[in-house]
Amino acid sequence: MSALLQQQVAATRAAAPVVAPLDADTRNALLLAMADAINNQQAMLLAANARDLQAATERGLSAAMIDRLALNPARLAALATSLREVAALPDPLGSRRPFSQPASGISVFKQRIPLGVILMIYEARPNVAVDAAALCLKSGNAVLLRGGSEARHSNAAIGILWQQVLAAQQLPAAAVTVLTECSHDDVNAMLQWDELIDLVIPRGGEKLIRSVAAHSRIPVIRHYKGVCHLFVDASANPSMAIDLLIDGKCSRPAVCNALETLLVHASIAASWLPQAAAALRSRQVELRGCPRTCALLADCTLASDSDWSSEYLDKIISIKIVDDLDAAIRHIRQYGSQHSEVICTSEPANAEKFLHQVDASVVLVNASSRFNDGGELGLGAEIGIATTKLHAYGPMGLEALTAEKYVVLGHGEVRHPESRQR
Numbered sequence: 001m002s003a004l005l006q007q008q009v010a011a012t013r014a015a016a017p018v019v020a021p022l023d024a025d026t027r028n029a030l031l032l033a034m035a036d037a038i039n040n041q042q043a044m045l046l047a048a049n050a051r052d053l054q055a056a057t058e059r060g061l062s063a064a065m066i067d068r069l070a071l072n073p074a075r076l077a078a079l080a081t082s083l084r085e086v087a088a089l090p091d092p093l094g095s096r097r098p099f100s101q102p103a104s105g106i107s108v109f110k111q112r113i114p115l116g117v118i119l120m121i122y123e124a125r126p127n128v129a130v131d132a133a134a135l136c137l138k139s140g141n142a143v144l145l146r147g148g149s150e151a152r153h154s155n156a157a158i159g160i161l162w163q164q165v166l167a168a169q170q171l172p173a174a175a176v177t178v179l180t181e182c183s184h185d186d187v188n189a190m191l192q193w194d195e196l197i198d199l200v201i202p203r204g205g206e207k208l209i210r211s212v213a214a215h216s217r218i219p220v221i222r223h224y225k226g227v228c229h230l231f232v233d234a235s236a237n238p239s240m241a242i243d244l245l246i247d248g249k250c251s252r253p254a255v256c257n258a259l260e261t262l263l264v265h266a267s268i269a270a271s272w273l274p275q276a277a278a279a280l281r282s283r284q285v286e287l288r289g290c291p292r293t294c295a296l297l298a299d300c301t302l303a304s305d306s307d308w309s310s311e312y313l314d315k316i317i318s319i320k321i322v323d324d325l326d327a328a329i330r331h332i333r334q335y336g337s338q339h340s341e342v343i344c345t346s347e348p349a350n351a352e353k354f355l356h357q358v359d360a361s362v363v364l365v366n367a368s369s370r371f372n373d374g375g376e377l378g379l380g381a382e383i384g385i386a387t388t389k390l391h392a393y394g395p396m397g398l399e400a401l402t403a404e405k406y407v408v409l410g411h412g413e414v415r416h417p418e419s420r421q422r
Helices: 003-019 024-040 042-059 063-069 073-088 128-138 149-168 184-190 206-215 238-250 266-281 291-296 305-309 325-335 348-357 417-421
Strands: 096-100 107-114 117-122 142-147 176-178 199-203 228-232 259-265 286-289 316-322 340-344 362-365 402-409
Touching (some): 003 142, 003 176, 003 184, 024 073, 024 128, 024 149, 042 073, 063 149, 073 128, 128 176, 142 149, 142 184, 149 176, 184 206, 228 266, 228 325, 238 259, 238 340, 259 266, 266 286, 266 291, 266 316, 286 291, 291 316, 305 316, 305 325, 316 325, 325 348, 340 348, 348 362
Parallel strands (some): 117 199, 228 259, 228 340, 259 316, 286 316
Antiparallel strands (some): 096 107, 107 402
16 A cells, blocks of 8 residues: 555545535535636646547557547537536535424524535546536535546546645645545555545446445445336337437447447337337447347347347347337346336336336436436536446536434423432
């Protein structure tokens, strides 16, 4: 364990109680200043990212990984916009809501407070160093950012900007700490420091998240993978169903809310599925299907058992014809990852049944799986998507980075009146 890492974590822990009591205007000013810094320092950020992209190409990283790694002027502008949107969101801290007024005379309230120090462990996505830090600072938390080696230069450049913004407000730079010298062994050691770190949020592949969960003494937000389904019901609007399919599968195949499996009601498969397959083929999507699907689509490869639980993150989709809504729900229960599940239907009763019986962080009726995103759902930005239910489920925004404490206001009340006689 390096002395530098110990110093960095200790400094971030010391910064947490400095950040926590900041007023909303100061926290928002940090985010707005970072948005300006990203716009003003685009050349520096793009140059750092270019070094990472060159190294990624030389290492033979996948196209999906390189897409996640890449920054460009449009993505930087979107990050700056996201910062301003988060700054404009209501303050998650300090609000005190009435809870109860017991007969004893006390008044009980609940008040939102920061969690403390959050450790983000992520792969490839340098935008996480912006979004995660913004959400942590807005919610009064300090943050440790440990990105993958493939984004080393991009993350370091973003870290420099955060520290400049903090220093300009006379705040400890360690409130946002980018850990560029941090090996896998160092990470495993850090995951034992539950006295210094309050929550771990890993973002990346299933292997990374399972490793973090296995080694950590600190609570971990888990999101293993996104095996997302679209079920096209017998009553579905055919053109709407194709729109949902193409947007969900093709708009960004490498993200966790992309569709991986298409389920089609048997009664419409012969008429609708060839149209859907043509739309997918025109976008170079590889088709893998059940025997009934392969009988309808000559160029469809027979799916293996592993296909139904695969997160392709690529232009590949598995297709299964099911007899009815119940069969679709059973398939999702067996193979889904509790991420995003979609039904296309014009039958309200089927929509309600799907909503009630499908367990996923976001369940959608006649809307694309791509809406499982913090920005799209009104959070401004997200720090991750939780597919386990403690303490958050789905995209995590500001409120998910806080806890509630009880506040009791009294007038000298005591629980045992006889104590007054002592």
